[in-house]
Every structure is written in structure tokens, then in C-alpha cells.
Amino acid sequence: MSIPDDVRERVRSPASTPGETSPAEHSREEHSQRINQLRAGVLGANDGIVSVAGMVIGVAAATPTLSAIAVAGTAALTAGALSMAMGEFVSVSTQKDTETAMLQRTRRDLAERPEKALEDLTVALEETGVPRDLARQAAERMTAHDGLDAHARVRLGMDEDTIASPMHAAIASLVAFTIGGLLPLLAALLVPGGWRILATMLAVVVGLALTGLISARLGQAAAGRATVRTIIGGLLAMGVTYAIGSLLGVAGV
Template identity: 55%
Template sequence: MTSDPSSAQNEHGEPHHDDLGSRLNWLRAGVLGANDGVVSTAGLVVGVAGATSSSSALLTAGLAGLLAGSLSMAAGEYVSVSTQRDSERAALDLERRELRYTPDAELDELAGLYEQKGLSPELAREVAEALTAHDALAAHAETELGIDPEDLTNPWHAAGASFVAFTVGALLPLLAMVLPPASVRLWITVLAVLGALMLCGWISARLGRAPLRPAILRNVAGGAVAMAVTYVAGSLLGAAGG
């Protein structure tokens, strides 16, 4: 029976995936993007609701906020990841040149790094030589730079994920505000948003293996304060304009 090395299990039956850390980072980024969509759109529509009861005004403001926020998130993520990717490529190019022109010095450097990790000088040298013979660039990139040359982040994927996550999060407060009757839509929106923030806080804490209670309370408190401030501001502006 063959086994997939990318999904091997340890002696305790725990699955090990080579890209588990990358997957968790993507999932965490998605949760945070959705959280931003919930909070920013909720603050916007609740603030507008404080100024007017017009469903068309609420829908227009919510859609404008959704589009502006999702596009801003996508653009920001694209620029950020592109800059990171360019820096990683430059670092890899420098490492390739050093391996080409000063291989002995690079081997000594790699062995020294393994000694710093706790290996004996003899074992560190043996490991460095074996990894250099197998894939010198990968060994140096991982140990020195913390980069996998075969798994650089794609800025388009990051931008798309941010756009989708923010949009999904923003739809909740928008729909909660425009679909129910005017007499109850504010309270439905507040309850829906607080519930979504509790879920986002719980997921973020689980992914980061952090205590659940503080993470959930911080998330809910931040959203509640944002909605309260924007509602008061909208009410004051509505009263001044009326």
C-alpha cells in the first residue's frame, strides 16, 4: 500500500501536511477579511440608519461600501503580496549568485546555521553537505530566508481571496439591514453582526490556538463600539440636516 508523503502521519496518527502552515495562513486571512467586511459595512449601514429610514439610501450606501471595501482590500493585498514576492525573488537571486560563485563559503554558512539550531559541528556539516547535494538553493532559502522557492505567494490569489472574503462578510449586515421591516431591521442587524463577530473571533482563536474568550470578547466589543459610534454620528447628522 502506497502513502502520500504530503499527508503522512506521525506515530500518534496526527496528519502532517507540507503546506499546512500556508493553508492556515490563507484561512486566517480569509476570516479576518470577512471580519473586516462585517464591521465596516455594519458601521456604514447602521450610521446611515441613524440618519434616515430610507431603504434605497441604506441599500445604496451598503452596496457602495461593499464595493469600495472589497476593491480596496483586493488592491491592498495585491500590492502587499507583490512587494513581498519581489523581495523574495530578489533574495533568491542573490542566493543563487552566492551559491554559484562562493559555494564553499555558503556550505560553511549553512553548517553554521545548523550548529546554531543545536546540532554538533560534525552532524551539522554532514546535514549541510547532504542537503546541498540534494538542492542547495532550497536548503539555503529555507534555513536562511524562511522561503520555499517552489511556493511563493501569488498576488492574484491573495487579491481574489481578500475580495471574496470581504464581500461575503459585508453581505450579512447589508442584507440584515435592507430585508427586514423598518421597525426591527436595526436590532436584527446588530444581533446578526454580533453573532457573526463571535463566530469570526472563535475561528480566529482556534486557528491561532489562542484562548477563545478574550478573542471573542475583543471582536464583539470592537464591532459593538463601531456600530454605536456610527449610529450616534448618523443620528446627529440626520437631526442637523433635518
């Protein structure tokens, strides 16, 4: 019985030696990494816009003093960027440790219990709808080519060559949050008092519209709905902080 085209494509060995990545696979991996990094950057920028804008507008509602707004906005920008970077570093480190441990266990099974590993891979292929006999053939060929990579992709749903870097994720989040947060902060500092809050809100709307549009494009979703949802969320956050700032300002706290 011959192997169907969809299975054959998954087990076909490239001209390179086992363990090497074909040019097409390498290109897909790089594209996937870039998309994930860009998506994380968009989310970080969105957080920076909303967080810093909320702080700036809240303080501006309580007091018109430019120095207070500058101190509060800078503190929010610095603390938020560092917190975002540290959170991303810890999160991705945990993910990386988990994925590395899973790969190590799989590598050990391939070395110490090859028959069980082969059966596990066969069962995993069967669960995708491949008949038992073809799944066995495919599992044998995939194991002969690169067993660890086959188990990682089919059974674990991961790619051993694209495990995320905690440091890269942290730096990307730090930069994205800072860029996003600078937008409302500069608007609040550069525009005269009477127009400060309005200018900050306008800067936030523009920034959130861009992040919403980019996020929708990356997720191949409807751009209008995602953008409007993002803007409404940001405006609600600013409205709450403005109300709190106004109450504190009237109370003289």
C-alpha cells in the same frame, strides 16, 4: 561522531531525486497554505462585517430612508471589497518580489561562491545549537541534496515552493470581504424600519462570533476570549458610527 536524530531528520534525502518534494513535505506545505488562506479569508470577512455594518448603521441613524441605506451599504461593500483586494495584491506582490530576490541571490551565491554559501549554511545550523563539526556535515549533505531549498528553509526562514500568489490572495480577500459585508447589508435591507438597527447589530454579533471562533481555532488560542474581543471591537465601531449618524441626522446634514 554521528549526527543526532533531529539533525538527521532535516538532512535525510528522500527516495526521490534531488529537488523533488517528499509526499510528507508536500502534504505539510499544502496544509500550511490552506491554513494561511483560511486565516486571511476570516480576517477579510471580519473587515467586511465591521466596515459595511458601520456604514449601514451610521446612515440608518441619520435617515430611515431605505434607498439611502441601500446605496450607502452597496457602495461600502463594493469599495471595501475592491480596496481589500488591491491592498492584498500589492502587499503579497511586494512579499513575493522580496522572497524571489532573496532566492535569486542565494542561487547566485551557490553557483559563484559555493564555499561561502556552505559556510553560511553551517553557521546558520550552528546558531540552532548544532555543534560545528555536525553542522558542517549537515550543511554538506543538505547542499548536495538541494542547496537552494536548504538555504531557503534554514537561513531565510521560507519555502521556495510555497511563495504566495498575489492574484489568489486578492481574489480570496475580495470574496471574503463580500461575504462578510453582505450579512449586515441584507439584515438592514430585509428587516422593517423599527427593527433595522437591532437586526443589523444582531447579524454583526453572529458574524463576528463565527469569525472570532474560527480565528481562534486556527491560531489554537482560547476561543472565548478571541470571540468576545472581536465582538466588542465590532460593537464599538457600530456605536461610534451610530452616534455620528444620529448627530448628522439631528443637524439635518
